[in-house]
Amino acid sequence: MQKVDKSIVNMANKVNILRILWESQCIYRAEIARMTGLSQPTVMKIVDEFIDRGLVNISGKGVSSGGKPPLMLEFKWDAYYIIGVDINEYRIEIVLMDLGFHVVDTRIQDNREIDTSETILKRLVEEIMFLLGNHPDKKERILGIGVGIPGIVDAQRGVVVNSTELNWKDVKVKEYLLQYFEGKITIEDSTRALALEEKILGRGRNVKNFLCLSLGSSIGSALVMNGELCYGSSSASGQIGHMAVERRGEACSCGNYGCLDLYASGRAIQLEAKKIVREHAESQITDLVYGDPEKVDLNIVFEAAMGNDSDALAILEKAADYLAMAVAGIINLTDPELIICEGKICRECDIFMKMFKKYIRRRRMRYVGREVEIIISDPKSYMSSFGSASFILERFIQAGGEVKELLRIKNTEHEHIIYVS
Ligand SMILES: [Zn+2]
Structure with a gap:
């Protein structure tokens, strides 16, 4: 004993x-x-x-x-290497890095023209093979591949249960990659990956309780409580985008009604702006796209808001209020000291962030101790795939630096075919 x-x-x-x-x-x-x-x-x-x-x-x-x-x-940073992958609706980012997150090589592929999960995963395998082929000296010392994908991810099975951003349902990512590689492969929700990255490398380093918010075309979140990442009982913790904020709201793809994603996500903001153009409303949004609703994207809304357009400002104000409603609930429930935001909306729209902070101040409980700090994740020092790579590093540290298996290409035939093509 x-x-x-x-x-x-x-x-x-x-x-x-x-x-x-x-x-x-x-x-x-x-x-x-x-x-x-x-x-x-x-x-x-x-x-x-x-x-x-x-x-x-x-x-x-x-x-x-x-x-x-x-x-x-x-x-010794170069004792081993890690491959970090981040997939979103725009691009696949693959980074070969050492144990200190020093980037050795990067591959970035545009995702917008690729439609199915199968094609995206095929491209991912090709790019990893290409990266490995370019670095034969490091190929034998790779601890594993960490993949980050936005949505509900069953990390244990390596399955993307649902990703509204990528339009994926029950995609067995780990199983797909294991056809080509042997070794450690982790699949995680990208917001949870961001939270681990912030905990290891960023502003969450000495913070016991914090919340990460991902504000892109959909809304994701991840909680670190008492220094530990929250998973929940089925790996689905953090789905703030599917928190109901309207009692009789619209139907959502998740099966519920009135979810936050339908009112405050990038996609929702874009849809509201399209409506303005369709109604031929006099607005800078309509002018900027020459009356074509299909040309409306988030950049157009941000530009119109910067030009003080009342419609664009009203759309953002409404979205910020809905978001604050949900986040204030999480603040009351979990009492975090810090909120770290990531994504196109917070990065490119100061106006939105100011509105969001204003509504948080209005909606938070008056008698909760301190005011929670809201910051934007620092984009200069990190790459998105650092988060997913953090899971491989964390396993290495948790094993006391003992490495039982390294990444191997399963079938050298694949290696050959893919390098040549
Ligand atoms: Zn929903």
């Missing part, structure tokens, strides 16, 4: 130390001992194991305070 406990403790220590090494990049052994409360010999034993496995380098000697100068430890 005692033996089992010992190995659990040993693994927990390894995970703890590996995470500290990853986060600090460069650190003294004594500093790790101080941070973990472990004895120096215990830290030394574990660190030596990491050095033997090629995960950590001794990068030089630090400044001595009298005795032997201490050794500086450095995480």
